Amino acid sequence: MNFDIVILVVEDDPVLKNLLGHTFASEYHMLYASNGTEALSILESNHPTLILLDLMMPDMDGFTFLEKVRGRTDTLKEVPIIVVSNLGQQKDIDRAKALGANEYMVKAEVSVDEIIAKIKEVLSRDASK
Amino acid sequence: MSLRSLFIAAFGILLVVESTTVWLYQKFVPTTSSAYAQILMALVFFFVVLVVPATIFFFVMRVIVTPIRQLTKAMDAFATNGSRTPLLIPRSTPKEIRALTVTFINLLERVEGAHKHSMENARVKSDFISTAAHQLRTPLTGIRWALEALEQDVNLSEEQKMLVKNAVEKSHAMVSTVGTLLDISSIESGKYRYTFEIVNIDDLLQKTEQDFRHLAQERSVTLEYKPPTKRIPSVRADRTRIQWILNNIIENAIRYTPSGGSVLVFTEMLGENMVLVRVRDTGIGIASGDRASIFERFYRANNAISKENAGNGLGLYIARTIATDHGGDLNFATNENGVGTTFTLSLPAAG
Numbered sequence: 001m002n003f004d005i006v007i008l009v010v011e012d013d014p015v016l017k018n019l020l021g022h023t024f025a026s027e028y029h030m031l032y033a034s035n036g037t038e039a040l041s042i043l044e045s046n047h048p049t050l051i052l053l054d055l056m057m058p059d060m061d062g063f064t065f066l067e068k069v070r071g072r073t074d075t076l077k078e079v080p081i082i083v084v085s086n087l088g089q090q091k092d093i094d095r096a097k098a099l100g101a102n103e104y105m106v107k108a109e110v111s112v113d114e115i116i117a118k119i120k121e122v123l124s125r126d127a128s129k
Numbered sequence: 130m131s132l133r134s135l136f137i138a139a140f141g142i143l144l145v146v147e148s149t150t151v152w153l154y155q156k157f158v159p160t161t162s163s164a165y166a167q168i169l170m171a172l173v174f175f176f177v178v179l180v181v182p183a184t185i186f187f188f189v190m191r192v193i194v195t196p197i198r199q200l201t202k203a204m205d206a207f208a209t210n211g212s213r214t215p216l217l218i219p220r221s222t223p224k225e226i227r228a229l230t231v232t233f234i235n236l237l238e239r240v241e242g243a244h245k246h247s248m249e250n251a252r253v254k255s256d257f258i259s260t261a262a263h264q265l266r267t268p269l270t271g272i273r274w275a276l277e278a279l280e281q282d283v284n285l286s287e288e289q290k291m292l293v294k295n296a297v298e299k300s301h302a303m304v305s306t307v308g309t310l311l312d313i314s315s316i317e318s319g320k321y322r323y324t325f326e327i328v329n330i331d332d333l334l335q336k337t338e339q340d341f342r343h344l345a346q347e348r349s350v351t352l353e354y355k356p357p358t359k360r361i362p363s364v365r366a367d368r369t370r371i372q373w374i375l376n377n378i379i380e381n382a383i384r385y386t387p388s389g390g391s392v393l394v395f396t397e398m399l400g401e402n403m404v405l406v407r408v409r410d411t412g413i414g415i416a417s418g419d420r421a422s423i424f425e426r427f428y429r430a431n432n433a434i435s436k437e438n439a440g441n442g443l444g445l446y447i448a449r450t451i452a453t454d455h456g457g458d459l460n461f462a463t464n465e466n467g468v469g470t471t472f473t474l475s476l477p478a479a480g
Binding site: 016 | 263266267269270271274275277278304307308311315
């Protein structure tokens, strides 16, 4: 149980939020946002260790949010971001990676276990830095 | 002016000039004593007889032949690659040729319009399929995840476990179909890009045989790749897509062959230029009613195309589309001895 680790889930679909929340609630401190704008305001007063980011959201989409985070001047600029989206085309993957996403997973192609494994992988990678 | 009046005028002029000249010659030449004058007259005569028709001929050529040549070139350019050449209709163009050119331009407009309309229709249809598929994908993924989480619940009775397992399989199939729809719409909209390279089919098949050895053993089916006795030429293809087709055909051959059966993979040439890859199984065969549903498994592996690709013959449709896009084809037929099926992927040899 390491509540120093804060995971921000930026996702408008409740299913993934519930599943991740259920899995990690006892391990990490979870924060949720339904779109880019909400996520940005959460960043005002929180410093997540990892961000899980959907791309297709109302109001501010994932790409815009990604740009804004990587455009910051504080330490949040480098926060690891895992994109979890249903956009599966190569051009979307390339665009997200170019904007600074560390990992990209296509929802339709992965199971929740794989997402969880990836989160753990990125966290341990980050911790060992 | 019209061609008719042009020809009548030309004929008339010619007639008048020729007869006048002959008359003049007859009138003046014999009565003139000086040889000088006679030679002069002869020269004038020949000049008129040759030059006037030549001038008329030249004029007519320019007025008729040049516009016709220009029109033919424009038609050829459009027929070959749809390009439009500007057509000039100078005032001197005869009526009939002007009419021909204008009609041609109108025809061109109609053809281009019809083509644009048809492309637009195809694009709209493809966008619709793509949008519908995306809309389906999200809730379907949610259902799949929820079911997968339920599957891991230890408090289910045996019956409940069965029900959840069934539901999980069905949801996989749905996600699969949606992925296939997306692939189809991206193929049809031309957004599907191939990366062509020179591919050695022998190498590809050796690797595929290795990849599926385990599955074949699991199902007690003999999988064998027989390398060709004569060297088979390389093909120009998108390696990943062709690998995907081969994976699908071979996996299905294995899955649809009962234990104790065999799957044989071999290559041969059709003529000088077509490379054939044959996958022959001793399986249950494909009843004519089921031909559409052969690519039914949820194929989960490192697939460059969407990992799921199956259901309702759509996978076969994609595979065949890829094959024909490469200039080849994908077919299957029941074996002559009545046992099992042979799939044949044909690809044109490179170079």
